[in-house]
Amino acid sequence: MIAIVFLLGLLGVLVVAAAAGAQALPIAEILMLIGVFIIFFSSGVYIAAVLGVLAFLTGFMFSDRPWWNFAGQTLWGPSSNFVLVAVPLFLLMGEILLRAGLSDRLYRALNIWLNRLPGGLLHTNIVSCAVFSAISGSSVATAATMGSVALPYFQGTAYNQRWVLGSLAAGGALGNLIPPGITFIIYGLITETSVGQLYIAALLPSILVTGLFLLLIAAHGLRHPMEKPPPLPLAMKLAALRDLVPTMLLIFLVLGSIYAGWATPTEAAALGVTGAMFFAALERKLSFRMLHASAEATARNTALLGLIIFGAYLLNYILTTINVPQALAGLIADLPLPPWAIMLCIIGLYFALGTFMEGFSMIITTVPVVFPIVVALGYDPIWFGVIITMLVEIAQISPPDGTVMYVLQGMRRKPGPITDVFVGVMPFLLAYLAAVGLLLIFPEIALWLPRILS
Numbered sequence: 001m002i003a004i005v006f007l008l009g010l011l012g013v014l015v016v017a018a019a020a021g022a023q024a025l026p027i028a029e030i031l032m033l034i035g036v037f038i039i040f041f042s043s044g045v046y047i048a049a050v051l052g053v054l055a056f057l058t059g060f061m062f063s064d065r066p067w068w069n070f071a072g073q074t075l076w077g078p079s080s081n082f083v084l085v086a087v088p089l090f091l092l093m094g095e096i097l098l099r100a101g102l103s104d105r106l107y108r109a110l111n112i113w114l115n116r117l118p119g120g121l122l123h124t125n126i127v128s129c130a131v132f133s134a135i136s137g138s139s140v141a142t143a144a145t146m147g148s149v150a151l152p153y154f155q156g157t158a159y160n161q162r163w164v165l166g167s168l169a170a171g172g173a174l175g176n177l178i179p180p181g182i183t184f185i186i187y188g189l190i191t192e193t194s195v196g197q198l199y200i201a202a203l204l205p206s207i208l209v210t211g212l213f214l215l216l217i218a219a220h221g222l223r224h225p226m227e228k229p230p231p232l233p234l235a236m237k238l239a240a241l242r243d244l245v246p247t248m249l250l251i252f253l254v255l256g257s258i259y260a261g262w263a264t265p266t267e268a269a270a271l272g273v274t275g276a277m278f279f280a281a282l283e284r285k286l287s288f289r290m291l292h293a294s295a296e297a298t299a300r301n302t303a304l305l306g307l308i309i310f311g312a313y314l315l316n317y318i319l320t321t322i323n324v325p326q327a328l329a330g331l332i333a334d335l336p337l338p339p340w341a342i343m344l345c346i347i348g349l350y351f352a353l354g355t356f357m358e359g360f361s362m363i364i365t366t367v368p369v370v371f372p373i374v375v376a377l378g379y380d381p382i383w384f385g386v387i388i389t390m391l392v393e394i395a396q397i398s399p400p401d402g403t404v405m406y407v408l409q410g411m412r413r414k415p416g417p418i419t420d421v422f423v424g425v426m427p428f429l430l431a432y433l434a435a436v437g438l439l440l441i442f443p444e445i446a447l448w449l450p451r452i453l454s
Contacts, residue, residue, distance in 0.1 A: 010240055015136040039382045051311030058318045074089035074317045075310050082266055084189060087182050088214035088302040089269030090137035093250075093276045098145045101223055103132060107149045109243035112236065116228050121159065122167045126213045131169025131244075133178040134251045135272060137395045140301075142403045143172025146326030147411045152204050156412065158226060163217075165408050166424025172395040172404045173432070180265060181253055183363060185388045190367050191381055195265045196258055198385045199451055201446045205386050205439060214396065221425075246279040259453075297445070313364075339377040340440070344372055350391040351398070363392055386446040387439060394432050397425045 012450040056071075061410055109129045114123040129146045136142050147168050154164050176183040179199035188195040257263035263271060280286040350362065367388065374384045394405040398421040407417050439445050 022360040031434060037334035041327045049307075049311065055314030055318050057309065058315065059321075062318070064080055072207075073315050075300050076261075077308070079274065079310070082264075084185065086137075086180070086185050086266040086269040088298050089266065089273050090182060091141060091181060091301055091394045092298040093269065093272040094132075094136035094145060094176075095140060096273065096276040096280055096291070097132075097250075098138055098141075099149070099290050100276070100283050100285040101292055102276075102279060102283070103128075103145050104149045106131060106189050106244035107146065107153075109240040111153070112232060112240040116231065117218065118225070119152060119217035119415070120221065120226060120228070121150075121157075122163060122215060122217045122221070125164070125167040125438060126171045126210060126217065129168070130174050131209045131247060131251070132234060133175045135179075135247065135254060135276075136250050137180045137269075139172050139393060139404055140407055142175035143168060143407045144411070147408050151411060151413060160224070160424075161416070162420050162424035163220060164424070165405075165421045166411075166426070167213070167217060169397050169402070169408055169421060169425045170428030170432070172407070173397045173428075174206065174210065176396075177202060177209065177386075177389055179203065180258065180268065180443055181389060184385060186263060186363055186368060187385045187388060189387070190364065191371050191404050193381045193385055195448050197263075197382050197454070198389075199255070199258060200450045201242050201382045201386050202389065203449055204445050205390065205435065205447055208438065208445060209390070209432060210436055216327060216431050246282075250279070252273050266299050276447060307329055343371070343379065343440070346374070347387070347391065347440075350388065351394065351433075363388060380443070380447060382450055383439070383443050383446045387436065390432065390439070394429065394436070397429055397432075399425075399441050 107124060109130050111121060111124045114127060117120055117123050125146070128150070129142050132146055133139075133142050134349050136145065147326070150168060151164070154161070175181065181199075181202065184198040184202065185194055186196055187193065250272060253275050254268045257268045257271060258265060277286060277291075280290070306405070371381070373386070375381065397404050399405070402425075405418070405421040405425060409421050
């Protein structure tokens with residue numbers, strides 16, 4: 001029901017914009033658009049198709065431009081943008097690493113160092129997801145990869161399954177926040193903000209969120225102590241660090257080239273794919289069959305994302321043409337409320353969206369409308385990019401429609417209700433919201449590094 005309420009509000013923006021000075025918009029036609037969306041959404045039509053149909057209908061009703069004039073030009077922009085090429089490249093790198101077995105070596109090495117902390121293997125879940133996020137750029141890819149590696153370690157153990165699933169879901173949700181997150185690329189493309197600056201700004205918030213997750217697990221481990229494994233010799237721990245070398249080198253290759261200014265995010269992603277293939281060859285896992293499977297999975301995910309982007313771009317173009325974002329931004333900026341109150345309303349909107357809407361759909365659909373409002377209120381676009389990425393990540397672990405949670409539910413060896421994942425992720429969801437609150441109070445957490453390094 002929240003979905004219907006939101007789209008009623010989104011399409012109702014047309015009415016608000018009309019009151020704020022945009023061209024006259026007939027109420028009957030607006031209600032028809034609302035009805036079309038409700039019918040499509042309730043019947044399970046893909047969000048990309050819904051966005052495209054709404055764009056064409058809105059264009060026919062409220063714009064004088066024929067659809068064949070604006071559709072091709074609008075779709076050509078995102079489809080030919082060089083920055084967007086980084087998305088399939090990062091996805092391909094993650095697929096190659098998964099099939100090369102490097103993610104399993106990463107988990108084993110970290111487990112040797114972390115399994116005696118309060119909470120044991122749950123710490124390994126978070127840290128391994130955080131490290132893998134630094135080379136995958138995708139929450140779903142991180143959750144799927146590390147979930148497939150970690151879940152067998154918990155079979156036959158006394159760990160609370162809800163906390164196991166919750167920690168993996170929360171760790172997977174770091175995939176877009178920790179550079180090189182794909183969400184930053186999409187946000188930078190839409191708002192014309194520097195992706196490199198966004199990556200720098202995300203470093204301290206990433207550490208903050210990861211630290212809050214680890215503190216939460218430590219508190220849980222102290223409340224529910226478990227028998228610790230016997231201590232291992234230091235020589236064995238040092239030997240395990242060899243398994244971290246491929247991952248660390250890839251992180252240095254991808255992020256180091258971006259931060260040093262040697263490569264754009266797209267070029268760094270290409271370097272990452274090359275590095276992943278090199279390490280797969282060292283593991284003797286590189287083959288045509290493996291590359292074909294990796295490319296096929298990457299093409300499937302990229303196509304789904306591309307359709308959403310195209311549909312959203314069409315709708316955004318029409319709304320901009322009839323002056324909706326500009327009028328709405330002016331209306332909200334003139335409200336007798338302080339900027340922080342309006343920002344809280346925007347965050348509440350995104351939190352509500354996260355309960356039913358996929359993260360990329362949410363950011364592509366709403367940022368063109370919300371971004372002018374945020375800028376008009378005087379907020380920094382870099383800071384807002386980090387905030388909105390965190391909100392998208394929260395959406396990935398928000399019941400009842402968080403994508404990451406369903407990924408983990410599908411990977412369980414022993415069947416169980418999806419409510420296990422819902423309940424297990426709740427403490428981490430609250431910790432993530434606390435991190436968003438800290439960034440609202442102390443924006444320098446995100447802005448200090450970009451200012452120092454600029």
